[in-house]
Amino acid sequence: MNAIDPAIHIAAANIRLDGVSKSYGSVSIIPKLDVEFRAGEFTVVLGPSGCGKSTLMQMIAGLERVSGGKIVIGDREVQDLEPRERGCAMVFQNYALYPHMTVFDNIAYSLKIAGLTKGERRVRVDVVAKMLGLTDYLDRKPGQLSGGQRQRVAIGRAIVREPAVLLFDEPLSNLDAQLRHDTRIELADLHKRIGATTVFVTHDQVEAMTLADRILILNKGEVEQYDTPKAIYHRPASIFVARFIGSPPMNILPVTGDGSVLRLSDGQPVADCDLKGKFQLGIRPEDVLFDTAGNASAVKAHVRYREDLGSHSILAADLSGTTVRITTPFGSQAPDRNVLLLTCPLLKLHLFDAVTGKAIPGAFAATTKVMK
Structure with a gap:
């Protein structure tokens, strides 16, 4: 257990969505959603394209405004707070790294904005780099890294802030099959070590079944089933779930x-x-x-x-x-x-x-x- 782990374990917070809805004009994306993501759990939001899973993630992060209802993280209502005030960190599908910055500076950027000293930033980044196997790459630019390494940098930039909530929006979809497999193992190991409340959006059932403590399956913005991977596989709540989970x-x-x-x-x-x-x-x-x-x-x-x-x-x-x-x-x-x-x-x-x-x-x- 290293220096960053206890801080994130303590920070882990539950997320509660009470009657949360999202619409664009007359088009309803999420009709009304009541769900709770438990503190410290790895929850996967799974569903086909267009089901509302990324919209749900962005509302939790504060990148999208809710049309109705409330979002509670820990004991705070956050639907009217700016993203930086919510205690969340997000990892995107496209990495979103600064190409002109080194790996060290990419990971440390949010700490610099927060006013930490250079020495404090060095300690925190070194811990995260060691955790993610990036110690030998801190002086490189993103363009000198593989896709898997860039994804680890994006994850490092998120966890270095010691957030209460980690949000992943299809972070593995740009990787090849072997890298996806390897990164899944790394993500599972990382979650065990830091214990942050994690919400992971994907359309890939293998990612969901192998990573999740619990899976939330969405269909047209509504919950089809919310349960453990085993329960969802062996006791599907609907034909939609039965056909969506399992290969064949x-x-x-x-x-x-x-x-x-x-x-x-x-x-x-x-x-x-x-x-x-x-x-x-x-x-x-x-x-x-x-x-x-x-x-x-x-x-x-x-x-x-x-x-x-x-x-x-x-x-x-x-x-x-x-x-x-x-x-x-x-x-x-x-x-x-x-x-x-x-x-x-x-x-x-x-x-x-x-x-x-x-x-x-x-x-x-x-x-x-x-x-x-």
Whole structure:
């Protein structure tokens, strides 16, 4: 634990949004949002382009004015405060470094503006540089650095201020795949060490699942689900979440319940269920199993395409007029047949309302029969 860590641990503050909304004229970006980001947690705001996640981030930072509601950081309402008064530091997608300044001067700039002496700035920057592996680059200009190094400089410039809140707006999107992976590890390690309340905006589900303590999933400015990565993956609150999380995403099949069984559109029974009406049935690709026992009631699927990835395979198959994807366990391959019989454990099935798309909890709680 170094000198900067305790200060940031103490400063960590919760963020509460009470009825926060944002609109531009008659266009509503965020209708009304009530959510709290817990002090010291790493929260990821996840959603597709245009869902309002960057707008939400900018309102917390003070770069956008709220149209309604209030933002509370710690015990202060901040929606009417200037960005510099909010105790937040932000890392942008494009780094936003001063090209004519050295790495040292870029990191130290906010401390200079705040009136710290040259000696104080040196101590703080040295600590941050060591934390981020930048000690050997302090005399270089941003143009002499790699993309990953420039991103670390941007992060260093943010944390050197010892902020109560760290805000990241898609900071990894300009990096290549390997650098994104490496930087994710560095960010996770950094958060463990400094403990600042962190809000991280991304459209990348891998970043969300690997970094977050909790994930807030936005859809058209509204919360679809706010929970831990495990809960969101295994208990999605809606079809939107089920399809947005997972690679390949969850299979969604239209089914009809007659009060005793759910049937696919071609009449094949898939699960015992006492509900009546039209529904959507969800099945994760890795939860679909190949029937090798010759079960006469297994559902029949026709293979359309195979992806052999070496460690495992992904199959695309037609099941009752819907394309489903099946992922084999690591180290195993799919049967080399064009027609497959499939089964799935009942407890791995998810049922959603056909109109609202919302999950129906406990739909299979009273049954023990597997998918056939």
